[in-house]
Structures are given as C-alpha cells and as structure tokens.
Amino acid sequence: MRKLKLATVWLDGCSGCHMSLLDTDERIVTLLQHVDIVYSPLVDAKVFPDDVDIALIEGAVSTDEDVVKLKKVRSRTKILIALGDCAVTGNVPAMRNTCGAGPCLNRAYKELAELHPQIPSESLPRLLDKVIPIHETVAVDLHIPGCPPPADAIFHALYELVLRKQPDVKHLTRFGR
Amino acid sequence: MTRTITIDPITRIEGHARISLQLNESGMVEHAYFHTTQYRGFEKFCEGRPYYEMPALMARSCGICPVAHLIAGAKACDEILAVKIPYTAMVLRRLMNYAQIIQSHALCFFYLSSPDFIFGFDGDPATRNIAGLAAKNPELALDGIRLRQFGQQIIELLGGKRIHPAWIVAGGVSEPLTAAHREQIRSKLPEIKEIALRTLATFKPILNSFPAEIETFGNFPSLFMGLVDDKGQLEHYDGKLRVVDSIGNVITHGLASTQYAEIIAEAVEPWTFMKFPFYKPMGYPAGMYRVGPAARLNVVTRCGTPLADAELDEFRATCGAPALSAYHNHWARLIEILFCVERLERKLAEDQVLDKHVRAGAAPNSLEGIGVAEAPRGTIIHHYFVDDQGVMKGANMIIATGHNNLAMNRSILQVARSFVDGERLNEGMLNRVEAVIRAYDPCLSCSTHAAGKMPIRIDLLTHRRELLCSLVR
Ligand code: SF4
Numbered sequence: 001m002r003k004l005k006l007a008t009v010w011l012d013g014c015s016g017c018h019m020s021l022l023d024t025d026e027r028i029v030t031l032l033q034h035v036d037i038v039y040s041p042l043v044d045a046k047v048f049p050d051d052v053d054i055a056l057i058e059g060a061v062s063t064d065e066d067v068v069k070l071k072k073v074r075s076r077t078k079i080l081i082a083l084g085d086c087a088v089t090g091n092v093p094a095m096r097n098t099c100g101a102g103p104c105l106n107r108a109y110k111e112l113a114e115l116h117p118q119i120p121s122e123s124l125p126r127l128l129d130k131v132i133p134i135h136e137t138v139a140v141d142l143h144i145p146g147c148p149p150p151a152d153a154i155f156h157a158l159y160e161l162v163l164r165k166q167p168d169v170k171h172l173t174r175f176g177r
Numbered sequence: 178m179t180r181t182i183t184i185d186p187i188t189r190i191e192g193h194a195r196i197s198l199q200l201n202e203s204g205m206v207e208h209a210y211f212h213t214t215q216y217r218g219f220e221k222f223c224e225g226r227p228y229y230e231m232p233a234l235m236a237r238s239c240g241i242c243p244v245a246h247l248i249a250g251a252k253a254c255d256e257i258l259a260v261k262i263p264y265t266a267m268v269l270r271r272l273m274n275y276a277q278i279i280q281s282h283a284l285c286f287f288y289l290s291s292p293d294f295i296f297g298f299d300g301d302p303a304t305r306n307i308a309g310l311a312a313k314n315p316e317l318a319l320d321g322i323r324l325r326q327f328g329q330q331i332i333e334l335l336g337g338k339r340i341h342p343a344w345i346v347a348g349g350v351s352e353p354l355t356a357a358h359r360e361q362i363r364s365k366l367p368e369i370k371e372i373a374l375r376t377l378a379t380f381k382p383i384l385n386s387f388p389a390e391i392e393t394f395g396n397f398p399s400l401f402m403g404l405v406d407d408k409g410q411l412e413h414y415d416g417k418l419r420v421v422d423s424i425g426n427v428i429t430h431g432l433a434s435t436q437y438a439e440i441i442a443e444a445v446e447p448w449t450f451m452k453f454p455f456y457k458p459m460g461y462p463a464g465m466y467r468v469g470p471a472a473r474l475n476v477v478t479r480c481g482t483p484l485a486d487a488e489l490d491e492f493r494a495t496c497g498a499p500a501l502s503a504y505h506n507h508w509a510r511l512i513e514i515l516f517c518v519e520r521l522e523r524k525l526a527e528d529q530v531l532d533k534h535v536r537a538g539a540a541p542n543s544l545e546g547i548g549v550a551e552a553p554r555g556t557i558i559h560h561y562f563v564d565d566q567g568v569m570k571g572a573n574m575i576i577a578t579g580h581n582n583l584a585m586n587r588s589i590l591q592v593a594r595s596f597v598d599g600e601r602l603n604e605g606m607l608n609r610v611e612a613v614i615r616a617y618d619p620c621l622s623c624s625t626h627a628a629g630k631m632p633i634r635i636d637l638l639t640h641r642r643e644l645l646c647s648l649v650r
Contacts, residue, residue, distance in 0.1 A: 019240045
C-alpha cells in the first residue's frame with residue numbers, strides 16, 4: 001500500500017496534543033512505516049505540500065494568520081482532523097473571549113511591563129476578537145476530543161486510516177481527558 | 178542595497194516564531210530579530226476564577242513542561258493558603274519534576290536537535306528529523322523514545338495521566354504513591370541510567386566535533402541565573418535564586434525566590450509577543466542573563482550526585498566555567514538527565530515516600546502568592562493575587578524562554594553574521610540560525626503566556642526594512 005502523507009499543524013494550543021502523538025512511544029516507529037511526515041513542527045518543511053492525505057490540527061483559531069493557514073491546509077488535505085479540545089471546542093484559548101483581545105494585551109504588555117510598555121504589533125499577526133474552534137472556519141472530517149486526547153486514541157485513528165478504514169475513537173477518549 | 182531574510186516557520190522548536198535578518202548595503206547581516214508570533218492571555222483570563230484552579234489551568238500554557246507550571250502554580254497557591262505542605266508531598270512533586278526534565282530533555286535532544294549532529298547542519302532537510310534518525314540509527318532513536326517514555330510513565334504512575342495531570346494541587350498532591358508504583362519505577366532505573374550514560378558516551382565526541390558552531394552559537398558573555406539549594410547545589414524544585422556573571426562571580430547570592438522582583442523587570446519591544454526580562458541592577462539591555470541547563474550548571478557549586486558531578490567536572494574543563502556558548506546546553510541536558518535519574522534513585526529509597534499524608538488543608542490566608550521552580554528550559558515564576566475569598570484578581574508569569582529572550586536575539590545575530598552571506602544564501606546557513614534557537618530549547622508556547630506554534634520564517638529585509646524575500650524551504 002502507498003505510504004500516506006501526514007501533516008501536523010499547531011495553531012493556538014499548548015503543544016500537549018503534539019506531545020500525546022509522541023506518547024505513542026515505539027508505535028511511532030510502526031506508524032512511520034506507513035506514513036511520511038511531510039509537514040510538522042517535527043520536520044523542516046517550510047511550505048505546506050499540495051497533496052496531503054491526513055492533517056492533524058492542534059489548537060484553536062486565534063489570529064488572522066491562523067485563518068489563512070487553516071484554509072490553505074484544508075484546500076490541500078483529504079482528511080482533516082481536529083486534534084484535541086482546543087481544536088474541537090476552543091477550550092482554553094477561547095477563555096480569552098470572556099475579556100477580549102484588547103484587555104488581555106493591555107494586561108500583559110502595558111500593566112505588567114516596567115520598561116517600554118506598549119502592545120507589540122510590528123510584523124505580527126492580528127488577534128481575532130473571538131477565538132473559535134476550527135470547524136467554524138473549515139470543514140472537519142474527524143474530531144478527536146481530549147485535553148490532550150490519549151495517545152491510544154491518536155494511534156488508533158491514524159492506524160485505522162492507514163488500513164483505509166473509518167476510525168471511531170469514542171471508546172478511547174472524551175472531553176477533558 | 179540592504180535586504181532582509183525571513184525564516185518562517187522556524188522548525189523543530191517548541192513554539193511559533195520567525196526570524197528576520199536585515200542585511201546592510203554590502204550584503205552583510207546588520208540586525209537580527211526573533212519574532213514570537215503568538216499571544217494567549219493567561220495572565221488576564223485567569224481573573225475571576227478560584228485560586229485552586231490555577232495549577233491545572235496555567236499548566237495548559239504548555240504541554241511540554243506542564244509539570245513545571247503545575248509546580249510553580251501550586252507553590253504560589255501554597256503561599257496563598259500560607260501552609261507548609263507535608264514532607265512527602267514535597268518529595269512527590271520533586272519526583273514528578275525529575276520525570277518531566279528527563280522527558281523534555283529527551284524530546285529536545287533526540288527528537289529535535291540530534292538530527293543536526295547526526296546528519297550535519299548542512300544535511301538534507303528532508304531526512305534531518307526524527308524519522309530520518311529512526312531510519313539511519315534506530316538504536317539511538319529508540320534510546321530517545323525510551324528515555325522520554327520513562328519520564329512520561331512516571332508522570333502517569335504518579336498523576337494518572339501523562340500530560341496535564343491534575344495531581345499537583347494547592348497544599349500538596351492529590352494522591353499518595355503506592356508501593357507497587359514505586360517498585361515499577363525503581364525496576365526501570367538501572368536500564369534508564371545505562372541509556373543516559375551510553376548517550377553521554379556517544380555524544381560527547383560528536384558534540385565537540387562542531388568547533389565553528391560552538392564558537393558562534395550564542396558564545397558571548399552574559400549573566401546566568403538558576404535555583405540552588407543551601408549548599409549551592411543543583412536544585413529544580415525549591416531553593417534560592419543565584420546569579421553569576423560572565424566570569425563566574427556570584428553577584429546575587431541566594432535571594433529568596435519570592436523576592437524575584439528585586440532583581441528582575443520586564444521590557445516590551447514592538448516586534449514580538451515575547452517580553453524581555455532583564456537583571457534590574459544592570460538595566461536594559463545590559464542586564465541580559467540566561468537560564469536553562471547550561472546556566473544551571475554555571476551557577477551551581479556542585480550538582481550533588483556522584484555521576485553528575487563527575488560529568489560536571491569534565492563539562493567545566495571542556496566548556497569553561499561558566500560555559501558561555503549556548504551550544505553547550507545540549508551536553509548540559511544529558512548531564513541533567515543523569516542527575517535526575519540519580520535523584521530518583523535516592524528519593525524513591527526513602528521510606529517516607531509512601532506516606533499517605535500528602536496534602537495540607539486550609540482556606541486562603543494570604544492575598545498574594547509567588548511560586549518559583551526550574552522547568553527543563555529554566556526558571557519559571559508564577560505570581561498570583563487573590564481577594565479574601567480566594568478569587569483571582571491578577572497574575573504575572575515570567576517563563577524560562579522569556580528570560581533567554583535578549584540572549585536568543587543576540588545569538589541569532591552572532592550566528593547570522595558568521596554564517597549567512599546575503600549574496601550566496603544556502604539552506605545550511607539558515608538551518609544554523611534556527612539551530613541556535615533550538616539550543617535554547619525555547620518553549621514559545623509558555624513564553625507568551627502562552628502560545629505555541631512551532632513554525633518560524635526568515636525574512637530578508639533591505640536596510641530600509643523593505644521585504645526583499647522570505648526564505649521558505
Ligand atoms: S487540547 Fe489541551 S493539550 Fe491539546 S492544545 Fe489544547 S490545552 Fe493543550
């Protein structure tokens with residue numbers, strides 16, 4: 001069987017979901033026999049390739065750059081997976097919505113800085129007014145909840161896809177787990 | 178004509194960032210900027226929530242070193258309760274922190290950085306990663322997987338979950354350690370110690386075979402900061418802040434970590450979401466200091482365990498005391514892994530480790546709490562303010578990667594000036610610029626309180642700051 005092309009993308013998350021992927025331990029070596037990681041924080045590719053089979057998306061959508069990136073990923077990916085509660089519901093980053101981007105920025109960069117208090121904006125992404133889960137921006141093919149999803153759930157999903165089957169991870173994870 | 182080179186995303190690091198290099202009229206690198214491009218807002222959205230949620234909430238700023246945030250957050254909460262936590266709880270928190278340092282250092286060393294040493298900084302970018310390593314040197318890759326797994330398994334045995342265990346809580350920990358779990362961990366220690374020693378033996382010669390990189394990867398005078406115990410030994414959980422200067426003189430000697438604000442202030446620059454802490458007595462930016470594995474080895478008198486101390490002697494003889502090159506963080510990480518294994522052995526042998534009394538109960542007794550701990554990448558500080566009901570009124574967090582921000586910016590400038598030729602760009606040059614960032618193992622996720630995207634881009638700008646080209650590979 002042809003090796004599948006796997007991408008992993010980190011939006012506004014804590015990287016815990018990526019760490020849970022690595023928590024598959026030795027099984028990662030098994031996975032690598034069936035998939036090539038073509039784009040990920042773990043490899044050096046700088047451009048998202050045209051023909052990706054599976055993309056795991058960690059984190060919520062929180063800046064204008066995230067929106068552009070996510071749309072590009074969607075248009076170049078067959079199976080797009082929302083990995084973890086931040087991607088699925090907005091979770092922790094969406095807690096920012098209770099106060100809004102402005103007050104959050106003020107707090108960190110004006111109230112809590114002794115020198116040059118100012119809000120950084122030069123050549124930086126613009127924060128969205130509301131942090132949103134990824135399905136509010138693009139269509140999602142599979143949701144894997146959890147904070148982070150257990151390594152078993154991630155492995156099961158990927159391995160079923162390698163076998164060209166439709167994964168069902170309900171028995172392996174739940175929100176917050 | 179001046180130009181700017183942009184590297185975006187920076188890969189194999191733990192966070193979202195890009196680098197821009199500004200060239201002068203003769204094509205030489207004039208300025209370098211390390212932009213952290215994500216912002217999250219933990220310091221604000223924690224307001225109005227109960228203090229006891231903080232350890233688990235703040236841990237979500239980082240999935241790589243959540244334990245360090247759990248510890249700093251819980252220590253701040255212990256202060257709000259104004260309690261002394263049970264001895265066993267303190268030991269158990271320490272055990273989990275050692276486990277985290279082992280797993281996180283293994284991640285940085287094997288998964289992210291070792292491909293540069295194995296394939297060379299000019300190696301093929303398509304294979305210069307953990308998959309390439311697994312194909313070329315499976316034993317080495319498996320050792321890395323094994324070490325990281327061991328750390329994560331201890332965290333799971335203690336806290337019920339590998340990432341974000343809600344086990345470290347205000348007043349102590351939520352569950353005692355069982356005798357069966359203690360035996361499970363102890364039975365694996367000999368194998369893990371062997372892996373740590375084997376890795377040191379394999380890597381020391383390789384690490385030293387990159388003289389040009391050692392010379393230029395953030396190799397300059399700076400201050401160094403870390404926690405030390407009362408004997409001046411290596412300490413990751415408690416202890417006092419010590420600062421040494423670039424020739425090894427102790428300039429801040431054993432400051433209570435709750436008094437951090439006497440020596441640390443933060444500045445903001447308009448082009449990055451990461452703030453710039455500096456050593457107050459020397460001002461900004463002269464008060465540049467570094468934290469993390471090499472900085473910790475630079476500030477301590479000794480490690481305090483036999484095998485790590487033997488390695489420390491060799492480290493100092495080879496790299497200098499203090500070791501100035503950021504490149505030496507890689508070696509320092511391996512020494513710390515060994516130290517953590519030795520400490521795990523010693524602490525798990527104590528009878529009290531199984532004591533069932535692991536949590537102190539109290540209501541909020543103080544309106545402010547400060548918790549400081551050593552994360553794998555350096556000192557982190559959580560500072561909380563509550564009302565008399567224990568509802569959060571504010572928080573400040575100063576995170577390991579932030580402390581290193583001034584030094585990381587200086588480091589990319591140094592590397593770029595040595596390796597990047599604006600007229601004849603190649604991939605290996607730019608990989609070195611990224612690799613110096615990698616040497617600090619920045620966790621950009623927490624440093625912006627915190628956010629995380631791994632990517633970075635390098636922009637090439639003209640001297641008028643016009644974008645000439647962005648380097649993507
Ligand atoms: S779901 Fe949890 S583990 Fe995953 S990115 Fe969000 S906070 Fe981190």
